[in-house]
Amino acid sequence: MTLKIGVIADDFTGATDIASFLVLNGLKTVQMCGVTPDLPAPDAEAVVISHKSRSCPVQEAIDQTQASLQWLLQHGCQQVYFKYCSTFDSSAQGNIGPVTDALMESLGENFTIFSPALPVNGRTVYKGYLFVGDVLLEESGMRHHPITPMTDSSLVRLVEMQSQGKCGVVTLETVRQGAAAVKAKLAELKAAGYSYAVIDAVDESDLVVQGEALKDMRLVTGGSGLAIGLARQVAAPGSDSKQAQSLGYPQGKHAVVFSGSCSVMTNKQVAFYQKQAATKQVDVAGLMAATDLKQFVREYVAFYQEHADDHNAPLIYATANPDELAAIQQKYGVEASSHAVENFFAQLSTELYAAGVRRFIIAGGETSSIVTKSLQVAGFYIGPAIAPGVPWVRSINNDISLTLKSGNFGQEDFFLKAQRDFPV
Numbered sequence: 001m002t003l004k005i006g007v008i009a010d011d012f013t014g015a016t017d018i019a020s021f022l023v024l025n026g027l028k029t030v031q032m033c034g035v036t037p038d039l040p041a042p043d044a045e046a047v048v049i050s051h052k053s054r055s056c057p058v059q060e061a062i063d064q065t066q067a068s069l070q071w072l073l074q075h076g077c078q079q080v081y082f083k084y085c086s087t088f089d090s091s092a093q094g095n096i097g098p099v100t101d102a103l104m105e106s107l108g109e110n111f112t113i114f115s116p117a118l119p120v121n122g123r124t125v126y127k128g129y130l131f132v133g134d135v136l137l138e139e140s141g142m143r144h145h146p147i148t149p150m151t152d153s154s155l156v157r158l159v160e161m162q163s164q165g166k167c168g169v170v171t172l173e174t175v176r177q178g179a180a181a182v183k184a185k186l187a188e189l190k191a192a193g194y195s196y197a198v199i200d201a202v203d204e205s206d207l208v209v210q211g212e213a214l215k216d217m218r219l220v221t222g223g224s225g226l227a228i229g230l231a232r233q234v235a236a237p238g239s240d241s242k243q244a245q246s247l248g249y250p251q252g253k254h255a256v257v258f259s260g261s262c263s264v265m266t267n268k269q270v271a272f273y274q275k276q277a278a279t280k281q282v283d284v285a286g287l288m289a290a291t292d293l294k295q296f297v298r299e300y301v302a303f304y305q306e307h308a309d310d311h312n313a314p315l316i317y318a319t320a321n322p323d324e325l326a327a328i329q330q331k332y333g334v335e336a337s338s339h340a341v342e343n344f345f346a347q348l349s350t351e352l353y354a355a356g357v358r359r360f361i362i363a364g365g366e367t368s369s370i371v372t373k374s375l376q377v378a379g380f381y382i383g384p385a386i387a388p389g390v391p392w393v394r395s396i397n398n399d400i401s402l403t404l405k406s407g408n409f410g411q412e413d414f415f416l417k418a419q420r421d422f423p424v
Contacts, residue, residue: 023245079234278315
């Protein structure tokens with residue numbers, strides 16, 4: 001089977017996000033948790049390779065993506081897609097810009113595009129500015145992100161701040177004129193010495209136009225929305241997305257909910273779910289003082305076992321509001337507290353798997369990454385969506401099903417919906 005699209009994603013939840021849209025729009029898709037040179041390509045039209053490279057040191061992010069790029073090229077990948085968050089999570093140093101530049105150099109390309117828009121989740125681009133819902137990015141909850149606070153909404157400025165080249169804009173007016181007009185504008189910018197172009201999109205029809213215009217571009221970059229348009233262009237006629245999704249339908253009886261994200265929406269989701277199920281917050285002070293992590297974790301295993309047969313799965317969360325988070329980070333340090341919480345969820349996940357948990361509902365990219373790694377999941381079949389960009393997935397190498405949710409995705413009832421809509 002021809003590998004039509006190879007996605008290099010900068011975090012686990014983002015990888016699952018785009019894989020969901022590829023499957024929904026007709027491409028047989030497998031998500032891999034990293035690759036090695038000797039790993040054979042799966043029987044799929046699209047492969048999504050997930051990394052943990054959004055906020056790591058720049059060179060580490062480049063090295064990770066270069067290794068994945070070489071694997072994709074080795075297996076004849078026709079189009080490379082660098083996927084980042086639809087809120088362009090990054091700092092003044094990167095990692096989006098430097099990784100893009102490195103991919104361009106390796107592929108021998110001197111021009112590419114940035115398309116973070118995901119209108120179904122309220123991420124739109126107009127005149128090169130990124131909006132979250134009805135407000136500019138810099139006025140949204142992303143302004144207070146603990147790792148990558150976003151204080152500028154101009155994608156042109158953000159790109160040029162991180163990258164080596166000059167960035168232009170393909171406006172909505174041009175997009176609405178169709179794919180030929182978009183291709184002409186991109187050619188014009190490239191001829192004028194631009195290295196990149198941000199492309200406007202405010203609804204799904206704009207992404208469909210982008211897909212038609214960009215279907216032959218060797219390298220594209222964006223959020224998951226662009227995958228809608230591209231998949232529709234390259235999917236075989238009569239592709240059955242429902243059959244593809246059936247491979248990822250959740251298995252197993254016992255479930256647990258983990259929440260490590262401190263996003264605005266995840267805070268709302270935790271507050272909603274506290275009225276629906278048994279919940280227990282991670283005692284960060286106790287965790288930081290603990291000399292025996294296994295002993296500390298046993299308290300939470302006991303909590304789970306007490307509620308394992310409840311109608312709704314128990315929730316264990318480290319989610320905090322901005323004031324609580326700031327206090328924790330000030331007292332213990334950002335890196336130390338984050339590392340401790342990650343190690344806690346890593347240990348807890350393996351203990352709960354041993355106790356019979358087979359469904360893990362997880363909020364937060366870092367938490368999703370560490371749990372997936374701890375459970376030794378090599379890759380996923382992509383299943384049915386719980387919310388736009390958030391499907392159930394099923395491990396290709398063991399009996400584990402997961403949801404890996406980006407912090408701000410889903411509605412307030414997400415944790416409940418993940419269970420209610422997909423019964424045992």
